[in-house]
Each structure stands twice: as structure tokens, then as C-alpha cells.
Amino acid sequence: MNEVAVSATWRDYLEMCKPRVVVLMLLCAVVGMFLASPGMVPVDTLLFGSLGIALVAGSAAVVNHVADQHIDAQMARTESRPVATGRVNNQQAMVFCAITGVLGMGMLWFFINPLTAWLNLASWVGYGLIYTLYLKRATPQNIVIGGLFGAAPPLFGWTAVTNSVDPGGLLLVLIIFAWTPPHFWALALERKDEYADVGMPMLPVTHGEAFTRLHILLYTILLVIASVLPFVIAMSGPLYLAGALALGAGFLYWAIVLIKNNNAKAPMETFRYSIIYLGALFLLMLVDHYLYLGIGVGVTAPLQMTP
Numbered sequence: 001m002n003e004v005a006v007s008a009t010w011r012d013y014l015e016m017c018k019p020r021v022v023v024l025m026l027l028c029a030v031v032g033m034f035l036a037s038p039g040m041v042p043v044d045t046l047l048f049g050s051l052g053i054a055l056v057a058g059s060a061a062v063v064n065h066v067a068d069q070h071i072d073a074q075m076a077r078t079e080s081r082p083v084a085t086g087r088v089n090n091q092q093a094m095v096f097c098a099i100t101g102v103l104g105m106g107m108l109w110f111f112i113n114p115l116t117a118w119l120n121l122a123s124w125v126g127y128g129l130i131y132t133l134y135l136k137r138a139t140p141q142n143i144v145i146g147g148l149f150g151a152a153p154p155l156f157g158w159t160a161v162t163n164s165v166d167p168g169g170l171l172l173v174l175i176i177f178a179w180t181p182p183h184f185w186a187l188a189l190e191r192k193d194e195y196a197d198v199g200m201p202m203l204p205v206t207h208g209e210a211f212t213r214l215h216i217l218l219y220t221i222l223l224v225i226a227s228v229l230p231f232v233i234a235m236s237g238p239l240y241l242a243g244a245l246a247l248g249a250g251f252l253y254w255a256i257v258l259i260k261n262n263n264a265k266a267p268m269e270t271f272r273y274s275i276i277y278l279g280a281l282f283l284l285m286l287v288d289h290y291l292y293l294g295i296g297v298g299v300t301a302p303l304q305m306t307p
Contacts, residue, residue, distance in 0.1 A: 012082035013096055016065045017058030024279060025153040029053050031282040032157025032172055035235070035289050041161060048111035049160035053153065055104025056120040062097035063128035066090055068136075075194045113163045116156055123152045137199075140206040143188075147180030148173075154282070168235050171226075178223040179278055182216040182255065186270035189213070189258070209261075216270070217255040224248035227281060240288035247277050247284075 033041045065083045072078035082088040108117035126149030135142040151173045158169030188202040195202040204212040227244040230236040254270040
């Protein structure tokens with residue numbers, strides 16, 4: 001036991017937080033903050049909000065490492081994870097999970113607002129418990145249903161500024177919700193055999209590759225439609241619209257390549273493009289928001305729900 005404790009490094013604990021995923025989540029959350037603000041986001045909100053959201057998200061990721069350690073050990077993509085290899089044991093992981101989760105929740109509750117803290121707790125329960133412990137193993141629609149929990153970061157950023165759940169924040173959630181299935185199903189196509197070996201009911205395993213490729217295309221079409229809605233409701237301007245359509249065309253291209261099924265590298269290329277797509281789309285929203293705010297075009301205040 002002591003040897004395992006000595007062999008664990010800070011990098012192992014960082015890895016358990018899934019930092020690359022958290023960075024993408026934080027980008028979306030920060031964009032949500034700026035889109036909800038007619039001016040500059042207060043520095044304390046930006047700092048404590050981002051750190052609190054990151055800590056709660058990292059805490060949920062640790063639960064995923066612990067719950068999936070036996071599956072992770074059997075898959076090439078995850079076999080070197082800290083808990084799967086034993087570099088970090090279950091007790092150490094859960095203590096770390098508790099510390100990061102409590103710190104993040106406390107930061108959001110005391111320095112941001114209780115609404116944002118409650119929403120993060122709901123997302124933690126949804127991803128860390130409902131998705132990881134049940135949905136992931138129960139249904140091939142695990143990504144679709146569980147995707148709602150992972151789609152919430154821009155709403156966290158929005159509520160951190162406004163202390164309210166408004167249509168603009170919910171629209172950002174809708175975009176990530178539509179993005180999640182084609183993003184993960186592309187990876188599932190590449191890792192189909194590994195998922196089958198560990199008994200994970202991912203869509204390519206339960207319904208076949210052709211069915212999955214078709215649904216990637218259908219969800220990509222839904223994503224493109226959702227992505228232009230910020231312009232339709234005057235939340236964003238023409239710069240964003242042009243960029244969203246161009247990025248959407250790229251996503252549709254890869255979805256069609258998948259349908260044709262004549263490129264063995266297409267699943268991973270689609271997966272990689274989907275990450276670039278989401279980051280670029282939200283950065284476009286940010287640039288567009290301040291460009292058109294500065295010249296008097298577009299939204300000058302966050303959209304509010306009518307009572």
C-alpha cells in the first residue's frame with residue numbers, strides 16, 4: 001500500500017480530473033459568463049467561478065476513474081489511468097474527490113451564488129453517479145441522456161453572472177447537447193471492439209456501425225440548426241453566423257465521409273474535428289459578442305426570461 005502511495009505523483013491526481021475535458025468545459029463556461037454580461041465580467045466572478053466549476057468537474061471525473069477502473073484496465077485508451085494501474089488506490093481517489101468537490105462547491109456558494117453551486121452539484125450527481133454508475137452500462141442512449149449533464153458548463157457561466165436561468169444560457173446548453181452524440185459516437189466507432197469486449201452498450205456495439213454513422217449525420221444536422229439559433233434570436237451577429245455555418249459545413253463533411261465508409265481514419269478525424277469545432281464555435285461567440293456590442297449591433301444585455 002505504501003509503495004502505491006509513494007508512486008503516485010501530482011500528475012496522477014491531475015489526470016484523474018480529466019484536465020483536457022475540463023479545459024474545454026471551462027472555455028464554454030467562460031464564454032457563457034461573457035455572453036451574459038453587457039460589459040466586462042467582474043474579475044472575482046471570472047476567477048472564482050472558473051476555479052469552482054473546474055474543481056467540481058474534476059471531482060466528478062475522479063468518480064468516473066474509480067467506478068470504471070476495471071473497464072479502464074481492459075482498454076488500450078485507458079489502461080494507464082492512475083486508478084486502473086493502482087498508482088492511486090480507491091481511498092486516496094475518493095478523498096481527493098471529496099476535497100476538490102467541497103472546495104469547488106464552497107467557492108461557488110460563497111463567492112459566486114447558490115444557484116450556480118446547486119447547478120454544479122446537480123451536474124456532479126448526474127455525471128458522477130447517474131451516468132457513470134448506471135446510464136453508461138444500461139443503454140446505448142447513454143451518451144444522449146448523459147450528455148445533458150456535460151452540456152451545462154455555459155449555463156454555469158451564465159448563472160455566475162446573472163444569478164438566473166435565462167433563454168440565452170439554455171440555448172448554449174442545447175448546442176453542446178446536440179454536439180455530444182456525434183462527438184462521442186465517432187470515438188465509439190473507432191473503439192467499437194474494445195467497448196464490446198468490456199460489455200459496454202455503446203451504439204455501434206448494440207445497433208451496428210451503419211446505424212451509428214447515420215445517427216451521427218442526423219445529430220450533426222441538428223447541431224448545425226441549433227448553432228445558428230443565437231443569430232436567429234439576435235443573441236449573436238453575422239460574424240458568428242458565418243463562422244457557425246463554416247464550422248458546421250466541416251462537421252457535415254466528416255459526417256458524410258463516415259456515411260460513405262471508405263476512409264478508415266474518418267472516425268478519429270471526426271472525433272478530433274468535433275473538439276476543434278466546439279472550441280472554435282464558442283470563441284466565435286465571444287468575439288462576435290464584443291465586436292457587435294462595440295458597434296451597437298446585436299445583443300447589449302443578456303436575454304431574460306419573462307416572469
